Amino acid sequence: MTTADRSPGRHPGVGRVRPGSGPPARLFNSAVASYAVVTAWEVGLLDEMRASGRLDIPRFAREHDLHEPSVRAVLQALEWAEVVRVTDDADEAKPGDAFAEVYATKGFFGWLLGGCGELLRTGGTVARGGSQGRARIRRDAGRIGTGTADFGRQFIDPVLHRMLEEIDYTCVVDLGCGNGDRLVSAVLARPGSRGVGVDIAPDAIEAARRRVAEAGLLDRVALVEADARRLEPRPEFADVDLATCFLMGHDFWPREDCVAVLAGLRTVFPRLRDVALGDTYRSGEAPGPELPILTLGFEYVHALMGRYVPSLDEWRDVFPDSGWRCHAEHDVTLPPNTKIFHLVPAC
Ligand SMILES: C[S@@+](CC[C@H](N)C(=O)[O-])C[C@H]1O[C@@H](n2cnc3c(N)ncnc32)[C@H](O)[C@@H]1O
Incomplete structure (x- = not known):
């Protein structure tokens, strides 16, 4: 091993890329941002921002009886995904470039993460457990209905x-x-x-x-x-x-x-x-960059459920x-x- 190979931040075969950045970071962060979409929808944040074109963060938290640091964390995850932009004084958020499209497709996020969340979390048990594992499958029919109603409408x-x-x-x-x-x-x-x-x-x-x-x-x-x-x-x-x-x-x-x-x-x-x-x-369709929203999740969830x-x-x-x-x-x-x-x- 050369001195350069032992230098801090060096990962064999990856060059000088910071460990955990690139594809794994994008994957991880998009999971967090996807959950943030569901939470933001559930607490009325997406609707408020769509109706007003902006969000006064402290006021929104106060008026909806929400924990302000949680609201800010949701906004930070959404900002990563360009769904919102938090202004420099950090008290106001505005729709980002991806807002309109994510707002229109929020039902798919609700269906997958709200409706099928427990199934996704227990995928290992389900896959390992054969029919026993499958018998434990829980989906949230209420949240599935809210998701499908939103995109269905x-x-x-x-x-x-x-x-x-x-x-x-x-x-x-x-x-x-x-x-x-x-x-x-x-x-x-x-x-x-x-x-x-x-x-x-x-x-x-x-x-x-x-x-x-x-x-x-x-x-x-x-x-x-x-x-x-x-x-x-x-x-x-x-x-x-x-x-x-x-x-x-x-x-x-x-x-x-x-x-x-x-x-x-x-x-x-x-x-x-x-x-x-x-x-x-x-x-x-083979999984690839052109795969649209839903398909991968729809086929994944149904395969898990048998x-x-x-x-x-x-x-x-x-x-x-x-x-x-x-x-x-x-x-x-x-x-x-x-x-x-x-x-x-x-x-
Ligand atoms: C994906 S949701 C669609 C709901 C609704 N049709 C819509 O378009 O918004 C599927 C619904 O079918 C219901 N369902 C699934 N299997 C069923 C069955 N065998 N008999 C009656 N309902 C069933 C589920 O409980 C769920 O409410």
Whole structure:
């Protein structure tokens, strides 16, 4: 070993780079900044900054009953990611270059780190534990619903609403309704229509109930806590003529189960005429610098949970065997690799 090799700061094979800088530092800091996005959203900081174009840090902390050093730490992490800029006197923060884009996509951060945070943290147990490890999987349905509602409202609803204008419906069921946002907007879009939300998670049903009440639709929308893969006919389902299902269709898989669920819909909902099924499919993309937001996290989380994510071709291939014809496919810009399939009975 030469004298230069032993000099302080020298790392074999890395040259004169400071240890822990470069790729590992970027990776580490982006994890911190991503959590800061979720915290800033949760405490109202992102909304305040968007509404006012600035943030008076001491006042914001005081008025929201927040620990000011924590708020400053969140801002520092966001500043690293160029989401905000803290002014020189350090008492005011302003939106940074990345603010608008991060604000628009905050739901993806909430979905991953808020909704799937415990699963990510216990990945080792899950991977090591086989079915036992998987049985311990915990996800936060409330936070998942808040995340999907946020990006769904911006990116899915406009496409869905264009579709709904062409569908004649009086009663819509939303399978995997989450916090009810999409269901409420479908019912509001059609005067006099009614709705039914189905979700397997009690937290999601609770959140949906609050959303339905907020929209003043308690007399027009019923909520049912049930597994959408194993539904039986019931009085609330008798008039359903449109079924929607967003961001959970992959839970119907593997293929033979999906065929059974889709084929069974017409028995469970005897008047069903249209289905709008929107889901993110397996990308098949190699991880690289062009990989968009969500894809890596979506496929990672589902692999940990042992859930199959079908490809676009697999989706296209399953409809004819389930008694449905795909009348149209609609792309949404985000989530990436997502389509809304408009299905009608094959005969
Ligand atoms: C990713 S969230 C999407 C929520 C909502 N559709 C939206 O677009 O905002 C998936 C939802 O499906 C629900 N879910 C998952 N598997 C289900 C099943 N087998 N039956 C009913 N709901 C299910 C989850 O509890 C969760 O609320």
